[in-house]
Amino acid sequence: MKHTIKNTLAVLLGSTLLLIAGCTQNNGSNGALGSDIAQRVYVAPGEHDEFYALVSGGFSGQLAVYGLPSGRLFRVIPVFSVDAEKAYGFNEETKAMLNTSYGFIPWGDSHHPDISQTNGELDGRWVFINENNTPRIxxxxxxxxxxxEIIEIPNSAGNHSSSFVTENSEYVVAGTRFSVPVPQQDISIDEYKGKFKGAISFIGVDQETGHMDLSFQIMMPGFNYDLAHPGRGKSHGWMFFSTYNTEEANSLMxxxxSQNDKDFIAAIxxxxxxxxxxxxEFDVMPANYAHxxxxxxxxxxxxxxxxEVxxxxxxxxPGLVYFLPTPKSPHGCDVDPTGEYIIGSxxxxxxxxxxxxTxxxxxxxxxxxDGDAYGIPxxxxxxxxxxVVQQAGLGPLHTEFDxxxxxxxxxxxxxxVVKWKVGTxxxxxRQPTxxxxxxxxxxxGNSRKPFGKYALAMNKITKDRYLPTGPELTQSAQLYDISGDKMELLLDFPTVGEPHYAAGIPADLIKPKQVKLYKLEDNNHPYVAKSEQETKVTRNGNEVHIYMTTIRSHFAPDNIEGIRVGDKVYFHVTNLEQDYDVPHGxxxxxxxxxxxxxxxxxxxxFVWEPKQIGVWPFYCTDFCSALHQEMQGYxxxxxxxxxxxxKWTLDGETR
Amino acid sequence: MKAVTSKILILLLSIGVLVACNSNQKESSETTSVATSHPKGQASVEDDVSQKNILQVAAGSEAHSTLVAAVQAAEIEHVLVNAGPLTVFAPTNDAFAALPDGTVENLLKPENKGDLATILTRHAAPGSFNVEGLKREARKGRKIYMATGDYLEVVVDGDEIRVGGAKVIATIQTSNGIINVVDKVILPN
Incomplete structure (x- = not known):
């Protein structure tokens, strides 16, 4: 009897301890190893993430779309670089998107996405992003x-201080990182000081269409303009730009x-x-830039x-620009949600x-x-x-708000990442990255209304964080839960290119606006065929135009004869489907x-210039249907x- | 006896601790309903922008309530919303009513789900065959291959088209294929 009780007690103690231990682990005190950490980033099959994260693709020139908190990649939007997957920059329709005053530029270096705002809050209409190398937005x-839409920025070189929007998306700004002679001229680089200028551009945004127009440029001294953020609330109407190289050096930068004790934040x-x-009260200057x-x-x-510009x-x-001395080559220039504080990093x-x-x-x-610089107080x-946030850390770069x-x-x-209190x-x-x-x-985080649940850190160095892939490693982002007093690291996930910055928005502000398909009746493409009856092939000299359609699971026409070596054959292909998520390739x-x-x-x-006689196949590249493999032609x-x-036929007949 | 009581106590205590655990996790448990997220597969996708698919068109047709009930009983809804392309020969309610008494009721019983699915699948063909397509098949002497493996003959007589003996009385283009409304249930030979 006694024996039984003893055993029972032991079991009691043992099992209770085990269960308590289990509980403790679930409460997350084990950091990223705790099982509830996994649950907090786990989005069950078929469920949706709470936020979109639009993450800059850096030197890939693109913009990547992720879900938070899962870190799942949904789409890479081609922006400044050609993209074979979506034919962006390769097909006849989108080549013009990459035209610039330097001609067709097939790549870019995308930097800072910013979502349009209304009354200082994210509105989910558009996201803007800047290209650094060939200045564009x-x-x-x-x-x-x-x-x-892509607009080129003249008189600029290294469009870094961009593409931040004002609080009603009145303007998107673009400050040049590298100052240059304006207008460009053949002078010695030694003449930098005083002769080089830093253009800051304000690009107006049509509130209906979103169309951009270079409204004006403010021709600033030849500093480097790094980042910017708009005034909001009480400071609406002002824009703040960080500067470095107020030394106006031009070598071994x-x-x-890094000589001056303080550089400036320019308040415009x-x-x-x-x-x-x-x-x-402005000058009109000749210019040449693509829109x-x-x-x-x-x-x-x-x-x-x-x-012209x-x-x-x-x-x-006077009254247009002031300089606010700010220590040591500030990078981030961030305005708190109230619009009162401008933080220089x-x-x-x-x-x-x-x-x-104030x-x-x-x-x-x-x-x-305290004096002036080139006439600017x-x-x-x-x-x-x-x-001043004292002893916060080493190498401050950028600040967001919750x-x-x-x-x-x-x-x-x-x-x-260091969390600090605004005002005190x-x-x-502080948490390591x-x-x-x-x-x-x-x-x-840079609007009047932040959604302070998560913070996404975008890291420059990856080293041993993932399975190695040779000398080149993916860039890496890290997700923190910032809803409590202390930040908690939840997740690492890889990113495309170098994520210079990102913009996040609750999914509910975007999902209801989604376009599922393009209405065939609204298609005004000059070479559209809205039904198989409208398909045809025409010849004008050596130029051949094929008006082709696709529908599950055939092309019309799918047999074409009479093409000759040396022809320039345009395949104009209309997808007749009116069903969500049914593209054809x-x-x-x-x-x-x-x-x-x-x-x-x-x-x-797309254009095809056949060089050899013969009978040549074409086929659908996107698995569209049960008979996708049959979707082909000659x-x-x-x-x-x-x-x-x-001659053009489908099943032996001309439509 | 005492031992039994103790064991019950352990059980109760353990439950108490487990409940405490669960209450700590309230927030996360909301996101873990894996199995029930999309019980019907593609048929439960909400989309009021795309052209209607075969199932949606049939469900909106009063003359096809028997067919839709049968599709649901056979649990083949997602087949009819699949990317296809599919051609469905859709018997009207009158066509089902013309079957011998008790046939439909019997097929709708859970134990006959397999037979019902086979009968319905005999009305579906891979590919898109509208009126023009059916006439083309007849002209070229081709039979239509059905999803069950049967081949159905298309007979055109003036404006009248018959497939497997059933007369086509209307044709509707849908997002994922064609519905040909027919006046008869197509039974195996």
């Missing part, structure tokens, strides 16, 4: 996830551009600039070269600087200036600074140009001077 529809009163434009627009109705892009000289217009400084907008206005009103550091009074700053050198400037928490973090993204043996991936209701075109190619007549 793209606008991407968040209904189609397609690049709809890592030393020569763009409402004032609008007044100047309205009053005709490329994709038309959803013709499914075709056109490129227009623009020939309106320029404002800030030295001639001096990347060579150990401290963060918070300027006060202090700035006060100093301006009382004309408390410099304010006193002590007059504008509101606080909407609960906290700020989160990344530190590249010390590889960490005290450090609240793996490794060397660049930017940070909180959905809406087409590829032609020997086509040096492109394959196509055609959405329902869309028309796309083209007969005859010698150059052949008399074989043009």
């Amino acid at each position: 793209a606008r991407i529809s968040l209904s189609t996830f397609e690049t709809e 890592e030393v020569n551009a 009163n763009w409402k004032k600039a609008e007044e100047l434009i309205a009053a005709g 490329n627009v994709y038309d959803e109705s013709t499914h075709t892009a056109t490129s227009t070269m623009k020939k 309106r320029v404002i000289d800030p030295a001639k217009h 001096g990347k060579l400084s150990a401290a963060l600087t918070a300027h006060s907008f 202090n700035m206005l006060d100093a301006i009103e009382n004309e408390k200036f 410099i304010l006193n550091y002590d007059d504008v600074v509101a606080g 909407g609960k009074g906290n700020a989160y700053t990344t530190f590249f050198i010390s590889s960490e 400037w005290e450090v609240l928490d 793996y490794y060397s973090v660049g930017h940070l993204m909180i959905p809406g 087409i590829s032609m043996i020997g086509a040096n140009t492109s394959e196509l991936l055609i959405m329902p209701g869309q028309t796309e075109t 083209v007969r190619v005859s010698p150059k001077n052949s008399n074989v007549p043009l």
Whole structure:
């Protein structure tokens, strides 16, 4: 009897302890190893993520779409680089998107996505992203996830301080990272100081169509303009730009551009600039830059070269620009949700600087200036600074906000994210990143209304975080839960190219706007065939146009004869499907140009120049249906001077 | 006796601890309903933008309520929303009513699900055959291969088209294929 009780007690103790231990683990005190961490990023099969993360593709030139918290990759949107998968930049319709004043540029270096805003809050209409190398800004529809427009920025070189939107998306800005002679001229590089200029562009956005127009440029001193963010709320109407190389050095920049104790944050009163434009207080300068627009109705892009730009000289217009001294080559220039504080992340400084907008206005009103730079007033550091986050970390880069009074700053050198309190400037928490973090993204973290649940750190160095893949490793992002007092690392996931920055938004703001297909009746492509009866083949000299259709599971026509060596054959293919997620592809043996991936209701075109006689197949490249493998056709190619007549059939009959 | 009581106590205690555990996880348990997320497969996809698929068209037709009930009883809904392409010869309610008394009721019984599925599948062909397509098949002397492996003959007489003996009385283009409404249930020879 006694024995039984003893045993029972032992079992009791044992099992209770086990269960308690199990509980403890579920409560997450084991960090990333805890099972509840896995559950917090687990999105069950068939379920949707809570947020979209639009992550810059860096030197891939593209923009990647992920879900948060899962980190799953949904789509890579081609923006500044050609993309074989979607024929972007290869098919006849989209080549014009990559036209520039330098001609067709097949690649780009995408940097900072920013989602359009209304009243300072994310509205989910468009996302803008800048290209650094050949200065451009793209606008991407968040209904189609397609690049709809790209505008080139003249007088700029290294479009880094971009593409941030004002609080009603009135403007997207573009400040040049590299100053250059404006206009360009053949002078010695030694003449940099004073002769090189830094153009800051304000690109107006049509609120109905989203169409961009270069409204004006402010021709600033020859500094490097790094990042920017808009005033919001009380500071709406102002835009803040970080600068470095106020030394105006032009060689061994890592030393020569780090000499000054303080560089500047440039505060630009763009409402004032609008007044100047309205009053005709600007110069018109000759320019040459491309404006490329994709038309959803013709499914075709056109490129227009623009020939002039309106320029404002800030030295001639007091009240337009002020300089706020900010320590040591600031990178991030971030405005808190209230619009009061402008945070400068001096990347060579150990401290963060918070300027006060109220202090700035006060100093301006009382004309408390500490000299000027090229006619632009410099304010006193002590007059504008509101606080300093001391000893925060090493190498501060960028700050986002959670909407609960906290700020989160990344530190590249010390590889960490540091949480601090806006207003008291005290450090609240710090978590390591793996490794060397660049930017940070909180959905809406640079708007009036952040969604402070997750923070995404985008790291520059990967090393041993994933299975190795030779010398080149994927870039890496890390997801933190920031809903509690302490940040918790939840997840690592790989990213495409170098994620310079990202924009996040609740999925519910985007999902209801999704386009599922293009209506065939609205298709105004000049070579559309809206039914199989409209399919045909026409010849004009050596130029042949095939008006072709696709529907599960055949091409019409699928047998074509009368093509000759030396012809230039345009395949204009219309996808007749009106069903969500049923694209068709087409590829032609020997086509040096492109394959196509055609959405329902869309028309796309590729060119084929047959060089050999014979009978050559084409086929559907996207597994469309149970009879996909049967979806194919043949083209007969005859010698150059052949008399074989043009003939196009399906099942032996002309439609 | 005492031992038994103790064991019950252990059980109760353990449950208590487990419940405590669960309550700590309230937030995460909401996202883990894996098995029930899409019980019907593609048939449960919500899409009011695309052209209607075969199942959606049939479900919207009063004259096909028996067919739709049969499709549901046979649990072959997702076949009819698949990418296809499919041609479905859809017997009307009158066609089902013309079968011997009790046939339909009997087929709708759960134990006859397999037979019902076979009968329905004999009305579906891979490929798109509208009126023009059916006439072409007849003209070229080709039979239509059905999903059960049967081959059905197409006979055209003036404007009248018969497939496997059933007369086509209407043709509807859908997103994933064709519905040919027929006046007869096509039974095996």
